[in-house]
Amino acid sequence: MAEPVWITGIGLVSCLGEGPEAHAAALAGASPVVDEESFAPFPVHPLPALNLDRQIPKKGDQRQMEPWQRLGTYAAGLAIDHAGARGLVADMHLVVAAGGGERDIGLDEAITAELATLPPAEAAARLNERLANGLRPTLFLAQLSNLLAGNISIVHGVTGSSRTFMGEEAAAADAVRITAARLAEGRGGIALVGGAYVAARWDMLLLYAASGGLLRGAWAPMAERGEAGLVMGSVAAFLVLETASHARARGATGLAVLTGIATGAARRRGEDSAEASAAGLAARLPLRPGATVISGASGAAAATAAEARFLAGLPAPGPMVRSAESLGHSVEAAFPANLALATLVVQAGAPQALATGFGVWRGEALALVEPVA
Incomplete structure (x- = not known):
């Protein structure tokens, strides 16, 4: 940067x-x-x-x-x-x-209940009719x-x-x-x-x-x-x-320095794996041994296992916090939340914190934060 x-x-x-x-x-x-x-x-x-x-x-x-x-x-x-x-x-x-x-969950339930009583030949036409008349334009x-x-x-x-x-x-x-x-x-x-x-x-x-x-x-x-x-x-x-x-x-105090961030999107098939993608991202960051890891593991089995394999390949990673254990998995909010937690770790005295992101189906990301000098 x-x-x-x-x-x-x-x-x-x-x-x-x-x-x-x-x-x-x-x-x-x-x-x-x-x-x-x-x-x-x-x-x-x-x-x-x-x-x-x-x-x-x-x-x-x-x-x-x-x-x-x-x-x-x-x-x-x-x-x-x-x-x-x-x-x-x-x-x-x-x-x-x-x-x-x-x-509109209420409308969805009403339509599906109605369609369940109709023969297939009538259901498609009724679905179009109900959607056209039931959904509010403002929705x-x-x-x-x-x-x-x-x-x-x-x-x-x-x-x-x-x-x-x-x-x-x-x-x-x-x-x-x-x-x-x-x-x-x-x-x-x-x-x-x-x-x-x-x-x-x-x-x-x-x-x-x-x-x-x-x-x-x-x-x-x-x-x-x-x-x-x-x-x-x-x-x-x-x-x-x-x-x-x-x-x-403006006299503002920095909470942490965003030292680097890298993203990727492996196909997650064969050699194009999520852990290989993350390893390539890590090579672009000045990551030192002992960095605290704020894990983006969601609980989705394949992605969580891929992250574990990636972390096992890091040189002496430090303590790890799985944010989804306490917060749950939050899709679009997950990576910013992990980056916020990484910032709190650095504020508490850690020399480096690595926030990870492993999407349920696609997407790998790493961000490294450090104390403000």
Whole structure:
């Protein structure tokens, strides 16, 4: 990187609470907060109670957002406040990793119940009719992925350039990588980057369940889950990234230096494996023995095993924290959350922290953070 990039603000919300202090518990192996009843047989890590008025003061703004948009907008405000950057939002760039919008579950259930009573010849025509007449036009607008960025701009006044990335876990890693690269190259001084995911959604749970990957029944540590090891978690994570010169000029304190970040997307077939991809990424970072690892292992069996093989090949890795044990797996929010936890590790005195990301189906990422000199 041409100029050092600092992390100057963290906005982090999960089942453990909000803010850096609440998430220090994750690094100490906190007992997870799990809801095993609401979406049985699938356990999820739920959101804590949030006072949305603190970051989204207008009730009208809150009502028009879907839950994942409210959560992301809330965490973005936390990051801005943590960085002391409220006066800089007009020039702050915004990069968001987002999934699709939330479905109208009530309508889905009504349609499927009706179709179950019809012969196949009539079902297709009735499906088209019900979708045309039942879906609200505003639902399609609410499902636009770039509306999280739009709501952050409206609520917090972030009016620099705006970009939204889609593509599950890999979208978040690339969002951070490209944001850091643009700052380091001199295309801006400060940026806000992150993502949000709400696990309490039947549509997404059933999607992951169809692959056979979701844990069923009682929560268990990741090592005891077997082939079906995913437990989803509601998480939002945003980071304020800033060039060192920009931060120094305004008297800001860097939380950590983002020393390097690298991303890849192995086919995960034959020699083009996830662990080989990650090993190639690690070779591009100034990684030293003993670095603390914030593991992006999700619990998905193949990806988690690939990460374990990659870590076994590192020269004397240090202590490891599996974030999904405490927070659950949060797709687009997972990598920014791991990077936030890595920052907390460095603040606590670790000389280096390596955040990893291994997507459930595709995408590998590594980010290295170090103390500000």
